Amino acid sequence: MDVAAIPGVPDWLPGHLEDEGIEALYPPQAEAVEAGVTEGANLVASVPTASGKTLVAELAMLSAVAGGESGKALYIVPLRALASEKAEEFEQFERYGVEVGVSTGNYDSDGGWLADKDIIVATSEKVDSLVRNDAAWIEDLSCVVTDEVHLVDDGQRGPTLEVTLAKLRQLNAGLQTVALSATIGNADELADWLDAELVDSNWRPIELQKGVHYGQALHLEDGSQQRLEVRNGESETAAIVRDTLADDGSTLVFVNSRRNAEAAARRLSSTTRDFLDADERETLAEIAAEIRDVSDTETSDDLADAVEGGAAFHHAGLASDHRSLIEDAFRDRLLKVVCATPTLAAGVNTPSRRVVVRDWRRYDGSTGGMAPLSVLEVHQMMGRAGRPGLDPYGEAVLLANSHDELDELFERYVWADPEPVRSKLAAEPALRTHLLATVASGFASSREGLLEFLERTLHATQNADRNELERVTDRMLDYLEVNDFLERDGDQLQATGLGHTVSRLYLDPMSAAEIIDGLRDWERSGGRTESSRTAGETGDEEPAGFTRASELAANDDGDDGPREPPSALGLYHLVARTPDMYELYLRSGDEDEYTQLAFERETEFLGPMPSEYEDDRFEDWLSALKTARLLEDWASEIDESEITDRYGVGPGDIRGKVETTQWLLGAAESLAGELGLNCVPAVREARTRVEHGVRSELVDLAGVRGVGRKRARRLYDAGIRTRADLREADKAVVLGALRGREKTAENVLENAGRENPSMDGVEPAEIDGIDATAGESDDGDGATAADDPEDQSSLGDF
DNA sequence: AAGTACTATATCTAGACAGCATGTC
DNA sequence: CTAGATATAGTACTT
Structure with a gap:
C-alpha cells in the first residue's frame, strides 16, 4: 500500500514517511490500515518482532490525535526502559505539534502536565495507578495502544494489564483499542476480548x-x-x-x-x-x-x-x-x-x-x-x-x-507454535488487589457489580465457567473486609478510608495489612514484647535481651504514652517481608547466620517472629532479614562493593531494593499518618536514610542536590553538619571537603541556597583524611552524581 | 617446587512494576 | 515429572 493512500491520518504524514524513506507499508501494516486502524477500528496485531508494529501504533495514535479536538493517545509498555525508548521514537512528531509525554513510577516528563500531551507513554502499572487516582485526562483518551499484550499471560503483572484495559474501555465507550502482540497461537481470542479486527501474520522484513x-x-x-x-x-x-x-x-x-x-x-x-x-x-x-x-x-x-x-x-x-x-x-x-x-x-x-x-x-x-x-x-x-x-x-x-x-x-x-496466552486473573494476589481498586475507584459497588465488571476481562472471554472466578472473588472480598479495607452493607460494597488509601498508594492489600499490623503491634506493645517473642515459645524462659523497654524505663508507666520508635532495621524488615518486595536468595550458611542475627536483634522486629519449626515462613522471614540488613548496611554508608560482596548481589540489585524500600516506606508513612500512629518520624527517617544511603546525622546534608552519601560524609567530617551550615561555612573548608573541585563546590553551595557560591580565588583548606587531589574528576557540570559514582546522590534511571 | 590435567564435589539458580510532593526567580 | 554449569578443592602426574 502506498503511504499516500492511508485514510484518516494527518496531511503531513505521507510526506513525513517519505522523508523517512518509507514509501510503501509492509504487508501487515497495510492489513492493519485496511482493517481500519486509522479510522478508529479496534485492532489486535499479532506479528513478529521488528516487523513494523511501531508504525501501526503510530498510525493509530496520529489519526486519533488529529481527528478530534481533544483526542489523546496512550501507549502502554511493560518496562520503564521501553517507555523512554518509545517516547524518543514518537518525538519525531513533535515538529508537527504532536506533544509526547512519559509517565512511569520514577520518571514524569518535564515541561508540563500530562494533560497537555497528545501521546502519553506509560507502564501498565502507572496507567492503573493514574486510573485509581482519577487522572482527569483519562477521559480524553481516544486511542490506547498496548505493546506486548501477550504479557497478559504473566501471572504477576498480566492481570494488571487486563484489568486496566477493561477499565479504560469502560470509562470511555468510544475508545479505540490497539493491541500489539508477539506471534501467538490464540490472537483471535484477544481480538474477541477487545472486539477487535485481527491481523495475524508471520511476515518479517528480514x-x-x-x-x-x-x-x-x-x-x-x-x-x-x-x-x-x-x-x-x-x-x-x-x-x-x-x-x-x-x-x-x-x-x-x-x-x-x-x-x-x-x-x-x-x-x-x-x-x-x-x-x-x-x-x-x-x-x-x-x-x-x-x-x-x-x-x-x-x-x-x-x-x-x-x-x-x-x-x-x-x-x-x-x-x-x-x-x-x-x-x-x-x-x-x-x-x-x-x-x-x-x-x-x-x-x-x-x-x-x-x-x-x-x-x-x-x-x-x-x-x-x-x-x-x-x-x-x-x-x-x-x-x-x-x-x-x-x-x-x-x-x-x-x-x-x-x-x-x-x-x-x-x-x-x-517448528513449534507458541503456547496460547491465558488470563491469570483468577488468582488470589491479583484479585485481592484489583477487587479493592475496582471498588475504591467506583467501577463497582456490589459483589454483582464486580462480577459484571469482570465480564469485561480476558478471563471472562476465555472461561465460560465463572465458578472459579466467583470463588476466589468471594474469598478475597472476605479478606478485604476482615482487614478493614472494604465494608459490606447488604449487597453493597464500599471501600473504607483505609481501603481508598491502600488502593491509591498502589499497595498490595496484603502488604498494607502486614505493614499496619507491624506498626500497630509495635505501638500497642510499647516497643517490644510478647509478640516479638518467637511464636513457638511458651514464654516461661525469656531469651536474654528480651526486656529492653524496662531498661529504657522513662515512660514505662502503662499501656499508652510515647514509645521508643522502631529501629531502621525493624522497619526495613517490615517492608522486606511484604509481598511487594521480592526475596533475596538464602545461600548455604545464610540460614545459620541470619537465625543468629534474628536472636541478637530480637527486640527490633515489628510483629511476631515465626517459629523456627515453621519451615517456609521462617525461611521467608530470614530472607527478609537478609534484605533488611542489606538496606541497613546501605543506610550506614557501607561501601557498595562491600555490600555486593557480602550479599552476593550486583549493583543493580542494591538500587532495586533501595527503590522499592523508598516506595514502601513512603506508603507506610502515609498509612501510619492516616491511622494516627506515632512512628511517622521514624518511618520517614528510615526512608530518607535508605534513599541517600546515609546515617541519620547526614540526612539533612544529603538532601541537597549534588550531595550524595560520600560528599555528605566528607562535609560532615569537615564540620559542616547541616544545609544551613553550608550557607554559612568557610568556602575554603567546603572546597577542601569536596577535594578541591571548584565546580562541584559552587554547585553544591548554590543548591544549598547560598547567596554567592562563587569559588573564585578560594584555596581549598586541608582537611584530615581527605586528599584534595585524589579521585574525583571534574567533568564540567560538577554537581551531578555522575562525576562521583560512589556518591549515588540521584536515583535517576534514565 | 611448580605447573598441568583431570576428577570429584559443593554451590547456586531470570526478571522488575508501583506513591507523594514540590521546587525557582 | 524434571538439573546442569561453574567454581573449587583435591589428586595424580609431569617438568
Missing part, C-alpha cells in the same frame, strides 16, 4: 532462519545444513561466535543464569579479542573505563574486563548505566558478543546477526529442577536475530549435544 547446531553442522529449518566446525577445546558457542565474526556479524547469546552469562562473556572475550582492530580496542577501552566509573564493584570490573576484549554480559544485577553502555556498544557493533539473561529478550531493541539460545532450560524451584523455557520466550529471543537494514538475514540457533536433542529441539522450538 528473513529469520531458525536452526539447531549439533556436532559440526548447523541444521536450519529449511532443511539445509551448514558446516560449522567446533575446534578442539572450543565451546560450541565460541565456534558459532567465531563463525559469525568471520562474516563480520555479532552474536547475542542467551543463557539461564547471571553466573553463566558472566562466565560465558569472560571466556568468549578471548575469542572476540582476535577480531578487534586498533580503533575498536581503543574505543572499547574507553567504554570499559566508563563501566568502571559507574560502580566500584567486582561485577563492574568483570564487565569492563570482558568489554576490553569485545564481549559483555547483561543481566538485572547490572546498574542501569552499565546496561545502557552495553546496549549502545552492541548496537554500534563495537561489542561482538553479548551474553544475556532474558533481560535483553524483552527489553530495549538490540538486534544481532545471530542469536544463540544456549540454555533452553532454567531452574525453577517450584518444579524442583530445570524446566524448559516456553516456546514464546524462546521465539522472542530468536526474534532478536537480524538487524533491519543492516543484515541480509538473521539466524537463531539452539545447541544440541546429542542426536536425540537435535530432534527434540526442532520439535519443541523450531
Whole structure:
C-alpha cells in the first residue's frame, strides 16, 4: 500500500514517511490500515518482532490525535526502559505539534502536565495507578495502544494489564483499542476480548532462519545444513561466535543464569579479542573505563574486563548505566558478543546477526529442577536475530549435544507454535488487589457489580465457567473486609478510608495489612514484647535481651504514652517481608547466620517472629532479614562493593531494593499518618536514610542536590553538619571537603541556597583524611552524581 | 617446587512494576 | 515429572 493512500491520518504524514524513506507499508501494516486502524477500528496485531508494529501504533495514535479536538493517545509498555525508548521514537512528531509525554513510577516528563500531551507513554502499572487516582485526562483518551499484550499471560503483572484495559474501555465507550502482540497461537481470542479486527501474520522484513547446531553442522529449518566446525577445546558457542565474526556479524547469546552469562562473556572475550582492530580496542577501552566509573564493584570490573576484549554480559544485577553502555556498544557493533539473561529478550531493541539460545532450560524451584523455557520466550529471543537494514538475514540457533536433542529441539522450538496466552486473573494476589481498586475507584459497588465488571476481562472471554472466578472473588472480598479495607452493607460494597488509601498508594492489600499490623503491634506493645517473642515459645524462659523497654524505663508507666520508635532495621524488615518486595536468595550458611542475627536483634522486629519449626515462613522471614540488613548496611554508608560482596548481589540489585524500600516506606508513612500512629518520624527517617544511603546525622546534608552519601560524609567530617551550615561555612573548608573541585563546590553551595557560591580565588583548606587531589574528576557540570559514582546522590534511571 | 590435567564435589539458580510532593526567580 | 554449569578443592602426574 502506498503511504499516500492511508485514510484518516494527518496531511503531513505521507510526506513525513517519505522523508523517512518509507514509501510503501509492509504487508501487515497495510492489513492493519485496511482493517481500519486509522479510522478508529479496534485492532489486535499479532506479528513478529521488528516487523513494523511501531508504525501501526503510530498510525493509530496520529489519526486519533488529529481527528478530534481533544483526542489523546496512550501507549502502554511493560518496562520503564521501553517507555523512554518509545517516547524518543514518537518525538519525531513533535515538529508537527504532536506533544509526547512519559509517565512511569520514577520518571514524569518535564515541561508540563500530562494533560497537555497528545501521546502519553506509560507502564501498565502507572496507567492503573493514574486510573485509581482519577487522572482527569483519562477521559480524553481516544486511542490506547498496548505493546506486548501477550504479557497478559504473566501471572504477576498480566492481570494488571487486563484489568486496566477493561477499565479504560469502560470509562470511555468510544475508545479505540490497539493491541500489539508477539506471534501467538490464540490472537483471535484477544481480538474477541477487545472486539477487535485481527491481523495475524508471520511476515518479517528480514528473513529469520531458525536452526539447531549439533556436532559440526548447523541444521536450519529449511532443511539445509551448514558446516560449522567446533575446534578442539572450543565451546560450541565460541565456534558459532567465531563463525559469525568471520562474516563480520555479532552474536547475542542467551543463557539461564547471571553466573553463566558472566562466565560465558569472560571466556568468549578471548575469542572476540582476535577480531578487534586498533580503533575498536581503543574505543572499547574507553567504554570499559566508563563501566568502571559507574560502580566500584567486582561485577563492574568483570564487565569492563570482558568489554576490553569485545564481549559483555547483561543481566538485572547490572546498574542501569552499565546496561545502557552495553546496549549502545552492541548496537554500534563495537561489542561482538553479548551474553544475556532474558533481560535483553524483552527489553530495549538490540538486534544481532545471530542469536544463540544456549540454555533452553532454567531452574525453577517450584518444579524442583530445570524446566524448559516456553516456546514464546524462546521465539522472542530468536526474534532478536537480524538487524533491519543492516543484515541480509538473521539466524537463531539452539545447541544440541546429542542426536536425540537435535530432534527434540526442532520439535519443541523450531517448528513449534507458541503456547496460547491465558488470563491469570483468577488468582488470589491479583484479585485481592484489583477487587479493592475496582471498588475504591467506583467501577463497582456490589459483589454483582464486580462480577459484571469482570465480564469485561480476558478471563471472562476465555472461561465460560465463572465458578472459579466467583470463588476466589468471594474469598478475597472476605479478606478485604476482615482487614478493614472494604465494608459490606447488604449487597453493597464500599471501600473504607483505609481501603481508598491502600488502593491509591498502589499497595498490595496484603502488604498494607502486614505493614499496619507491624506498626500497630509495635505501638500497642510499647516497643517490644510478647509478640516479638518467637511464636513457638511458651514464654516461661525469656531469651536474654528480651526486656529492653524496662531498661529504657522513662515512660514505662502503662499501656499508652510515647514509645521508643522502631529501629531502621525493624522497619526495613517490615517492608522486606511484604509481598511487594521480592526475596533475596538464602545461600548455604545464610540460614545459620541470619537465625543468629534474628536472636541478637530480637527486640527490633515489628510483629511476631515465626517459629523456627515453621519451615517456609521462617525461611521467608530470614530472607527478609537478609534484605533488611542489606538496606541497613546501605543506610550506614557501607561501601557498595562491600555490600555486593557480602550479599552476593550486583549493583543493580542494591538500587532495586533501595527503590522499592523508598516506595514502601513512603506508603507506610502515609498509612501510619492516616491511622494516627506515632512512628511517622521514624518511618520517614528510615526512608530518607535508605534513599541517600546515609546515617541519620547526614540526612539533612544529603538532601541537597549534588550531595550524595560520600560528599555528605566528607562535609560532615569537615564540620559542616547541616544545609544551613553550608550557607554559612568557610568556602575554603567546603572546597577542601569536596577535594578541591571548584565546580562541584559552587554547585553544591548554590543548591544549598547560598547567596554567592562563587569559588573564585578560594584555596581549598586541608582537611584530615581527605586528599584534595585524589579521585574525583571534574567533568564540567560538577554537581551531578555522575562525576562521583560512589556518591549515588540521584536515583535517576534514565 | 611448580605447573598441568583431570576428577570429584559443593554451590547456586531470570526478571522488575508501583506513591507523594514540590521546587525557582 | 524434571538439573546442569561453574567454581573449587583435591589428586595424580609431569617438568
